[in-house]
Amino acid sequence: MADFLLTLLPHLLNGIALGLLFALLSLGFMLIIGVMEVINLAHGSLFALGAYFAVMLMSQDGGITHPFMAPYFDLPIVLRYIVALIVAPAFVAVVGMGLEVCLRRTYGKDPLYGLLLTFGAALVLEEMIREIWGPAEYFLPIPKAISGGFFFGDMIYSNYRIFAAVFAMAMIGLLWAFLNRTPYGAVIKAGAHDSEMVRVLGYNLSRLRLYVFAFGAALAAIAGIIMAPIWGVRPHVGVDAVIPAFVVIVLGGVGSFWGAVSAGLLVGMVVALTAAYLTEWSLLSMYLLLLVVVTFRSRGFAGKASALEA
Amino acid sequence: MALFEASHLHKRFADQVVLEDITLSFEENQISGIMGPNGAGKTTCFNVLTGRFKPDRGRVHFDGRDITGLPPRKIARRGIARSFQMMNLFDEYTALENIVLALPEVRDKGFRVLHDLSNDSGAQDRGAQVLARMGLGGREGALASDLPYGQRRALEIGIALAAEPRMLFLDEPTSGLGTDATAILAELIGEIRKSVSIVIIEHDMRFLFDLADHISVIHWGQVIAQGAPDQLRENEWVRASNLGALA
């Protein structure tokens, strides 16, 4: 029994790291649903784009590089990693803004149009990635300090997974503080509650939407960068990411911060454990979980009525 | 026994009690009114009475039979029709199609895929009759979304009436209407009351005082007053208000 628990531990750690990253990804997704009432099917593509931009900023053979960039690649890897963690999400935020501008034409119409537009955008972004970086898989180099592993008992633990879990946890904490302890967060929450209220409070609604979309996109990109060494960087990784985000939001309930975090952990755990013991069925488990929960609890664990039902 | 009786209804949403021990009865061939200030839970009450929400406690009886918690379609089939405050028309359909779809005879043909509604002169004629009654004669072919506001309201009531109900619930029928349109609507309701029992929810007292036979005032989730319009009009504050001055 003790042996079993010991072999279980690394999988639990994987589950937690995966779950926290899912949660981070889904929180950005949820912000966009809240303020824009749009299901952003391109969220996974923004996640993938974040990973690709990071690859570009980390390694010399990361797609498009130019000779004048050479001195940059002589910088120590830790520095480049930090640059990547800041600059790549900023790039993706700009892409997100572009997407939001396109989305403006669908506001106030059937929410299906927003869904369809972001579906098209996901297709376009994935094809663009294929065009620019090609179909091959990339690996994101990471600083030595967070790579490798260590032994605990007989099992080897990956340093990176621990880093990923801690980093994601810190980001979630920061996000919570941002939403609950700053005036910007209060406006975003007001917008998620009732977009008219933002106007009443005297803020510019279209600017708020633009920033929130950019912010959500940046969160997706950060999740993508952190996930990159675990999942690898492929054009299709966007679809692999958007579906768990979707599942997490539905399970956690729209509009519930901690609902999303706990659902993210649950999904991460289920995926990691089935991957460990029933490898074939690991992705299926997520859909079964979704089907069961939604059949019995239509708004997830903590959800309120929302755009999802329209 | 009254045609429609609701007893001891309770409904709450989280911390908020919206209905607390509401008991109401509506007589046959009368116009009954439910009124109350804005946000006093009238529409929730309406939704519980017409089956959109299930009450937490309490029973609703129609024609001596318990209809509590029945799904809307079953309540509709028992002979209760309702209009909506937020107009719920079929915007892509013409005025006539909106009405035809509400006819019980068409409802019974819903699964007959070989039936041709446009050649069903019976249904078309009856639909046209309802439209004419609503003062919408000649607008049969107009898309519902193209009608002006007052006519959309009339169509909204027409749809409810086309279902040939025994009891018709109207949710704030005057909302958004000007004085003239309200007068036309009052006339219309005065005309249709000959064939159907009506329950009207309103916050506009004057409209109800002129039309209704019996009024219940709902506030704080309770019935705080009820009686015939003349009795309620006795109240000095009612008389002192604009209503009193005009009445």
Place this chain on the structure above:
Amino acid sequence: MNQNSYLSSFRAWFTAPMLLSFLVFGTMPLWIDAVGLYQYLGLEVMIWVIFALAVNLLLGYTGLPSFGHGAFLGIGAYAFGLTQFNVAANLWLSLFGAVAVTAILGGLVALLISHRRGIYFALMTIACAQIFYFIASKWTDVTGGEDGLLNIARLPVDLGLTEISIRSNFSLYYLCFAAYVIIVVGLWRLVHSPFGKVISAIKQNDSRVAFLGYNVWLYKWLIFTLSCAITGLAGALFAMAQEGAYINIMSLQWSGIAILIVLIGGGFISFWGPVLGVIFYFLARDILGAYTETWLLWFGLIFVGMVMFKPEGLAGMWRDGRTLLGRKPAPQPEPSVTEPSAAGGD
């Protein structure tokens, strides 16, 4: 019955655009090579038109976005092959098997999702489709897994007195065309019957429909199951066209592309939207694809532009073009009632 009522009952079943489509598709194999295309393309178009019509029955007419319909296409294809291999190598029986299995599975899925609408509905269809996808990819004994189900035969059409071989693309095309004719006439009748009026009303306002005494759940269940059955038929034809059943058509991407095709064509406003969409998609694939590897990128951009500027799709452009030219719309097939799919009538 007088002359006039014969005419009006004919009009209730057939319309000018329908007959035009019969004429164009019916003669297509005769001229498709002449315009620089090839027979197999015609086959693909025909099958995808049937599939897209089934998807639009949900999306355009009932307002239910099924993002997982590709799974049913695959189920139809597998069921066709499995019936052929395990029951009897008879075309009618195999087609029946494909339609029946898809309808049953579709009906089961519909049991779970018929009380939903909008995005939740889309999400549940994705989940169900993914479950089918995983089962198909893992259950290798039955489906052949990643390799697929190979050597599905184009069984001869047994007409009792005579048998017609459909081994060539040319003759298989006419089987598909026959299916198309039956389905178009049937669906046209369906969406213009009271049933069609009710499902379209459900799209516009489902709670109102319930308050009028209709059983909204049952209507949604029936339409989903029917749509799956038609999709199953398309899947069976696809299995014959490809002479095999493969897992890739069950992936989410194909379900998404089906939605995309229907929307670009204008399924929201016209019966013929899916047909236009399929033609546009395959022409774009072959023409754009001849110039660039990334034709899907351009197609995606066209789609995004369409959602932004013309969500009514090609059918909407056609309608606008007619209005611009100042032509009065052709007389409606049903004079007293205007169609919701107004452009479909002309």
Place this chain on the structure above:
Amino acid sequence: MASPALLHVNQVHKIYSRGVFNKQTTFDLQADFTISEPGIVGVMGPNGSGKTTLFELITGSNIPSSGQVLVNGQDIHQVRSDQRDRLAIHYHQSYQVRHFRKRRPNFMLQPSPTDYPLVHLFDEPQFNTQDGYIGFMLDFFRRLRDEDRLVVLCVHPNEPFHLQIMREICERFIFVQSGRLTQAPDYDSLLQNPDVTAYLGDLVGGQAA
């Protein structure tokens, strides 16, 4: 033995503070009063003076820092949370609030001794002369009083007729300012209080005119 008072707010303190180590009191409400007979009590005071907190303490949806609230002799915080509404009800503008805070689980608490609420607290009911509903509301308050309940009516008057209503219907008054309560047996003695006249300002003059 005399029957217990209908409402006894016994040395109730509620303190809100900020900071973990260096505690600063941000708000402090002190209340101590008894109402023995059924009647209609008017509560007035500026926004943020503690009127709503007082109501929450009485209905048991807020826990006092010290002291107790007795309704008909029963400590409201010792009553099962799902039965407290049988003692006192809080009406928030147009609906009733049923929200309770408890320190112990329900099975350790006592059932309510009564089945109908004895104390009805109306938190700023919306009085609007335009529609005439005021009359029905006032009749409702009187009906409750005639059925031997205690009605507490909290108003932040901003129009002369609000005062007129209070004067017409209330039998005694409580004035709340910065967490402190002042009682007045009738309208005239309420107006003797310089704090009250300062608070009401022009409204009193307007009414006199």
